[in-house]
Amino acid sequence: MHQPYYTDPVAGSASMPWVRLHATKAYYDMAYGLEKYPSIKATFNFTPSLLRQLQEVGSGTVRDLFLEHAQRPAANLRPEEKAFLIRHFFSANWATMVRPYPRYHELLVKRGVDVFDRDLERVSRQFSTQDLLDLQTWHNLAWFGYGPVSRYPRLAALRAKNRSFTEEDKQEVLALQLVAVREIVPLYRRLMEREQIELTTTPFFHPILPLVIDTDFTRRARPDLPLPSRFHAPEDAEAQLRRAVEFHTATFGRPPVGLWPSEGSVCPELIPMLPKVGLRWLATDEGILARSLDAAQQPWERHRDLYQPYEVGSEGQDVTMLFRDREISDAFGFVYHKTTPEMATEDVLRRLRQIITDAPQEQVTVAIVLDGENPWEHYHEGGEQFLSLLYKACSTGALDGQAVRTTTATVSEALDAAPATRQISHLHSGSWINQDYKIWIGHQEDNRGWDLIGQTRSRLAEITAALPLNRAQAAWDELYAAEGSDWFWWYGDDFDSGYNDE
Template sequence: MKHVHVCFLWHMHQPYYTDPVAGSASMPWVRLHATKAYYDMAYLLEKFPGVSATFNFTPSLLLQLEEIGTGKILDLFLEHAQRPAANLTLEEKAFLVRHFFSANWATMVRPYPRYHELLVKRGLDVPGHDLHRVARQFSTQELLDLQVWHNLAWFGYGTVQQYPRLAALRQKNRGFTEDDKQEVLDLQRLAVREIIPLYRRLLERGQVELTTTPFYHPILPLVIDTDINRRARPDLPLPARFHAPEDAAAQLQQAVAYHQSTFGQAPTGLWPSEGSVCPEMLPLIHQTGLRWFATDEGILARSLGMCGRPWHRQAALYQPYRIGEPEHALTVLFRDREISDAFGFVYHKTTPESAAEDVLRRLRGIVHDTPQEKIVIPIILDGENPWEHYHDGGEQFLSLLYEAFTNHELDHNGQVLVQASTMSDAMTAVQPTQQLPCLHSGSWINSDYKIWIGHYEDNRGWDLLGHTRTQLVNIAQSLPPDRAQAAWQELYAAEGSDWFWWYGDDFDTDFKPEFDRLFRTHLRNVWTHMGIPPPDQLNVPICTRAIASESDSVQQPLVLLNPTIDGIVTDFFEWRGAGNINTQPPLGAMWKADGLFTAIQFGWTSGQLVMRFDPDETSTTRQGLDVDIRLQGPQCTFRLTFALTSPGPEAFILSRQTQADAWQEIGSYRSIKAHTILELAVPWKELCLEQGNTIQMSIIVREHGLEVARYPGHHPAVLTVPGPEFEAELWRV
């Protein structure tokens, strides 16, 4: 009989937004996520006592929940929400108009008529210089309604069911009073205060395991030694060497101590920040009393390669390993990347029923294909950000999934027994049988640390951090103990990964300058505690890059092309000057590895639309992938479909849209070839196009019928059929 343990680990994290010197916080995300995901996830799980799970809380988040719950710290957004609408200054009104629509518009604004009405009045994109003019157009009642809705929309299904008054206020919709607003804010603080007791109750009855992360969520290998980055990415430029293993140990020790004081039990497991690991961490982890950690399957694949062992995913992934020297041996588990990423990036695009069934389908496949009799399937992901993209916060999807485990739907004829377990319970039941003699140095993102080091902005941050730390080391012994401790805490906060997440060109957010300011604020506070004026360089923003616009993801072709459609790069010049769709556009707080295409190019010949897809090396092993290219022209909409099969599709199907969801097949075309790349061509005339026409193009990739990728990410690419002066116009000065 096969015994299978499915281990959900939900990671809850926010960086330390609090400025202890000022006694305030600038960002609202701890408070807002608290009334949604932090509360919802425990509230829902409690309804399914037969389902166990692991929750990872970063201490920096727990500390802020305490600060907010006790009223010790108010964030800037809350201060603006509390202000009577009739007393708002023009600057405060502009702040509301700019920031109080900070939510997922599709799932948290549009469903509420009044909130959506206010968004439409403001406009979808208001330039900063226009905010005062727009703010003047909002009446006092509209501003009051906006204050209420910004907070009311962030309550999740758990809090709404727990506090019926919230549903009544949503039903009221408009015309809120100051008393209504205060009631919303009071319930918000009450929910924040109930979160830790709620998880502690689940812990005490054995339904959950609670684990930790280094205190301020640093990339621990880089804190130990930034030169460790050379192991995974020797090509990246590095800052002046930052080498602080003592800080790494302190981040771990303080995390374990704070976790124990918060929940009454010391943690035994660790989710390293961003799954980042290196061999030097192992004794530090063991010294704190932790006994296991987890990271990504990419780390396992590369670790086995370092040891000269082959990577057979199905046989290698779904089991615990022993790692480290005997005197500080640990157990390590590796997350299933495909299922974990699907929760964050795929399942919100389909129905809850389809999403739950797809999880079960994947799990059945793993159970069937894995040779071991005892199997552990770790599903590890962000536990807060994905649910904003689900129209009901993920309630129905997770309920169906938990019901499936409760009803033993994955069990099979007495031959398979499947249960949802905590990580520690699974490792107790399934003891590691293999020693992992090597550990690759990297994170869960591309198995390296590039997100946090190597770009000019990242490296500038590390240099400022190192300079500040050197000064603190030199002076700490002469400081009063309380000031020395405060200085070190601010330095540890500056070591957090989130500041470096937003540096460089990997990710974008409207709040990028604020993350930059917060990083430099923590460093300035170190100098303040040392009694030394902060250096002027800490007043200079590190971020210099403007936020990328949507159009940056598409580059238009520069010349007419004449490629040979043969599935190989016939010569260097055949696609030179082609248009390009960025397959890895800047993202936000979450990251996804598509593993599909490294490049998508397109262009025109004298009579055809031609396209080229460069597959990622991992995409060739995935099953059930289909490509759907939508082309909306001036007369009608077409779609071009083919399967991403191996060795490659022999033809694509061209269809014309006849009704909203109805398509009429036009024919099968063999002008598609795949070998090292995939190339295809379709005549303009088949698309009812003429010179000068514009079309909108979206490329959708589905896996077993579920959308897993879309290019461009948010809006279709706009293409223009070239006329006789196409190249001449592009070269005109």
């Protein structure tokens, strides 16, 4: 689970609301749903940049512009503030988070599906004060997932009220948001302490570590890409790892032993850094395994090679790697929300039965790894029924047979039960997206970003000794944040966030 570091430490505000909103939905729901099935084991990953923001938002020390517009009394909104609401307060999945609520959908129809910036103030004049108050309330109320709604009956009552909200109703919704944000870490810590889940980390600000180590590594998979001036800062990569482990330990009271590298990005030079900070395993995509075996002249056979862990690295610096089943994992993310919970559950079980049948080894380890927040807003009711059916099936032996016993496990438990017996000698350098780093480097905008980071880092290294300690630490913190992958994700022509100005 991850959000880029939206906080401006100078202004004390966040540019976007996604930490606050996702906390009331997927972050809360994933733990809440698992609590009801204590025999189901799982592994959850928190990026430190998300954990820090959960603390900042939950304590009230950092507020975002969306929250400020929601808190403002509807009767006192200025024209430009009304326009902000009209533009931004339908930022949700319309099929699952707007249309199911009659009043919210009514307001969307009134605004129009497509509205241009130049028309926002004109359209906003058609909204009464009550319309705007209902919009402020629904934008925040609709984001609550099944966990908070079940735990706090007042939320269900307000949804049933549907319209004509009062300022007091709205403030109640916003107050419950902060309650939910504050509960995220205790929820997961409780599950960890009862040994139901394992918690893992990611480099602090979610950088693509191979590119931080050396941008020239890009050429290993994509020799055709134009590159920036070489950026080479392995010490920054080690700092991002060390700080991640320290922050995770301080937050949850137990050090992580597993790593999800940002975007599944790996390279051979990363491996020796992990044991230095106590990390014993990492995971990435099956495509990396296929390319690694091919590089070692070991022809890839998916059913034979995928469903087991591997050792990688030299003796004394080796770690264990696990590779996700892309087909099942992506079905959770992109397919199952289009079908019924029953059909989705049966498809998961069918796929797992086939794997057990086809894999030649006696012990089969299947890694299902996916994005922690984004898929669930595409499911009706946040996927609650699907996950409940799946958890129930797995906890009642639906996959067991005469000669087969299956169980869910944390990654560390799975590795203890079936230790690696094979070695990767030629680890491929790439990510879980096309087994390369192209998303984050190679376009003119990406390369300009890397050049600016390189220039800034060189200057900061020159002046650090002359700075007061607190200012030097703050400056390096900003540099590490700038190394994060998310900014490069939106550079170039690969993706558009819809929030370029923000």
